[in-house]
Amino acid sequence: MIQILLDTFNALTATQLVVLIIAALLWLLRLLYLLFFPLRMLVKINKASVATGKAPLSVLMVVRNEEENCRETLPRMLSLKKTDMEVVVVDDFSQDNTLSVLGVLKQRYQKLKISSLSQETRHSEKLSQNIALKSAEKDWVLVYPVSAQSPSQDWLDEMDKLTPEQVLFKVAYTTVEGNKNWFNKLYRIENFFQQVRSASYSLNGLAFIYNEENVAFKKAEYFKRGGYGAKIQEPYANLELVINPFIRKKHVEFCLKEKSILQKQVAVGRLEFKDLVRKSIRIERHLNNLKRFVLLADRLTQTLYPLLIALLLLVVFQLWPVVVAFVVVHALVFMVIIKMLQNRLNESKLFITSLVFSFIMPFYKLFFRWHFNRQNQIHKWKKKV
Numbered sequence: 286m287i288q289i290l291l292d293t294f295n296a297l298t299a300t301q302l303v304v305l306i307i308a309a310l311l312w313l314l315r316l317l318y319l320l321f322f323p324l325r326m327l328v329k330i331n332k333a334s335v336a337t338g339k340a341p342l343s344v345l346m347v348v349r350n351e352e353e354n355c356r357e358t359l360p361r362m363l364s365l366k367k368t369d370m371e372v373v374v375v376d377d378f379s380q381d382n383t384l385s386v387l388g389v390l391k392q393r394y395q396k397l398k399i400s401s402l403s404q405e406t407r408h409s410e411k412l413s414q415n416i417a418l419k420s421a422e423k424d425w426v427l428v429y430p431v432s433a434q435s436p437s438q439d440w441l442d443e444m445d446k447l448t449p450e451q452v453l454f455k456v457a458y459t460t461v462e463g464n465k466n467w468f469n470k471l472y473r474i475e476n477f478f479q480q481v482r483s484a485s486y487s488l489n490g491l492a493f494i495y496n497e498e499n500v501a502f503k504k505a506e507y508f509k510r511g512g513y514g515a516k517i518q519e520p521y522a523n524l525e526l527v528i529n530p531f532i533r534k535k536h537v538e539f540c541l542k543e544k545s546i547l548q549k550q551v552a553v554g555r556l557e558f559k560d561l562v563r564k565s566i567r568i569e570r571h572l573n574n575l576k577r578f579v580l581l582a583d584r585l586t587q588t589l590y591p592l593l594i595a596l597l598l599l600v601v602f603q604l605w606p607v608v609v610a611f612v613v614v615h616a617l618v619f620m621v622i623i624k625m626l627q628n629r630l631n632e633s634k635l636f637i638t639s640l641v642f643s644f645i646m647p648f649y650k651l652f653f654r655w656h657f658n659r660q661n662q663i664h665k666w667k668k669k670v
Contacts, residue, residue, distance in 0.1 A: 301601050308593040308608075314586050316615055322485035323622050327629075329488050330541045338447035341369035342501060343421035344429045347413040348387075349377040354431045355386045358550075362429070362436050363394040370441070373420050374431075375413040376401035408517050414524060418507055427501040428524060432549040434462065439544040444501050453536040454528065455501040456484070456494060457545040458630050461553055472553045474635050474642045475561055481626055484539045491576050492532040495565055497524040499547045506531070516571070521564040526571055543631055562653055588647040619643075 297305065344362065348355060355374075363372060374397065376384045387399045400416050402409055418426060427444060429436075444455060458480055460473055479495040486493065494500065507527060516526045551557075569580055597608055620640065627633045 297601065304593070304597055304600050305604075308597040311586055311590045311593050312611055312615060315590050316618065318583065318586075319615075319618050319622055322489060323481055323626065324618075326481070326485040326488050326539075327622065327625055330484070330539055339369075340425045340445050340447040340501075341423045342367075342371075342441075342445045343423040343426045343504070344370065344372045345414065345417040345421065345426050346372070346374045346429050346431050347377050347410055347417065348374060348379065348383055348431050349410075350379045350381045350383060351431050352379070352381045352383045352386055355383055355390070358433065358435070359387075359390060359431060360394075363390065363397055365436065365438055365441050367441055367445070368396075369423075370445070371396050371398060371422060373398045373400075373417045375399070375417045375420075377409050377413045378402045378405050411513050411517050411523055415512055418504060418512075421504055424503060424505070425501055426504045428497045428499070430459070430498050430547065430549050432551050433459075433547045434550050436547070437544065440547070443540055443542065443545040444499075448538055451535050452538050453503050453506055454494075454532060455538050455540055456487075457499040457540040457542075457547065459496055459499040459547045459549065460630075460632065461549045461551055463634065466553065468555050468558045469553045470635065470638055471642070472558045472561055473632065474639045475558065475646070477627070477630070477632055477635065477639065478643070478646075479561075479565055484541060486576070486579070487532070487534060487537050488539065490534045491579055492534050492537055493529045493568070493572055493576060494525055494532065495568055497522075497528070498549075499545075500524075500528070502528065519567065519571070521560065521567045522571075525568050529568065529572060541629060543629070546631060559653075562650065563657060566654060566657060584647060584650070588651060591644065 346359075359372075359374070372394075374387055376387060376399065378401070384399075384401055387397075391397050391399055398420055400420055402413060402416075406412060414428075425445070444457060446455075448455065460476055461469065463469060463473060476496075483493060483495050507524075510527065510531060513527060519526055569577060572580070594608065594612060598605055601608075623639060623643075624633075624636055627636055627639070
């Protein structure tokens with residue numbers, strides 16, 4: 286068998302050899318990425334961090350027309366047994382009875398602080414967050430979605446653990462409640478891969494986040510860097526834009542544990558899925574050159590890998606047993622890592638569909654990025670005119 290393979294290699298033409306070498310390099314790059322990014326992340330987050338005490342939290346919420354959630358879910362947060370916690374809620378000019386509900390809750394819970402925007406304004410969510418941060422009295426703050434279901438005492442105990450002094454950010458996993466809607470599943474899979482990518486890059490020295498929710502950080506860092514500044518006009522993303530320029534590997538701790546997960550109860554459809562992809566694109570644009578280059582290389586190799594493997598099978602079909610063997614090795618490593626991560630994050634029901642998604646999504650995103658950039662250029666041109 287070995288002699289047959291050697292004879293086959295010797296009989297290859299120059300073109301066939303070039304395709305073989307490129308495909309082999311891509312295979313190696315994708316395998317190294319799996320080993321040194323998501324797998325290495327799994328090893329690191331499995332090591333328990335040593336808590337040195339408790340850090341009282343100011344839980345920040347911005348609400349807009351969230352009357353039902355404020356009435357149903359907010360009391361559960363306020364009822365958690367944590368006397369040194371405060372909850373700061375800013376009403377973003379709601380048109381329903383949200384502010385009235387908050388007023389009633391304020392009378393029942395001393396730990397609740399409320400404020401509001403008195404008129405409709407551009408970039409109101411960022412302005413509301415700025416108000417909440419200024420109102421917060423604790424050193425550590427946490428951005429919390431009001432649609433999150435039943436926060437547990439375990440979640441709060443996990444998020445307010447005092448970490449080593451150099452840690453400025455604690456990042457936990459956030460997802461949405463699953464249902465049979467196809468776009469709900471697509472949203473959850475894309476959200477899963479985004480947060481895994483963020484954690485694996487961050488723990489390899491290329492720190493950034495895609496999601497501001499369920500992230501605790503030292504309030505002083507926001508004001509030290511002047512808050513939003515010119516980035517207040519950036520669409521789709523919020524505090525991610527402030528955090529990403531100065532977040533470093535040594536400053537961040539990822540709490541990827543079941544008890545620190547937040548699950549939101551929100552309706553998710555095609556528009557919400559597209560907005561999630563758009564948000565990731567906008568966030569990546571504001572990263573430094575090195576991070577953007579590595580992300581670009583990741584996307585390109587992920588897209589080209591299946592194409593090169595298919596081309597290799599066409600031009601050097603006589604090597605198909607070797608090609609298939611190497612592809613199977615890569616696929617098995619990928620599946621094991623994904624399965625371990627999804628089990629850890631309570632997303633095991635997404636396993637099969639996430640494998641299909643990971644194959645198709647690079648091609649969809651390639652078109653989506655082109656279309657999104659084209660629409661932005663048209664919009665800028667119209668504004669100039």
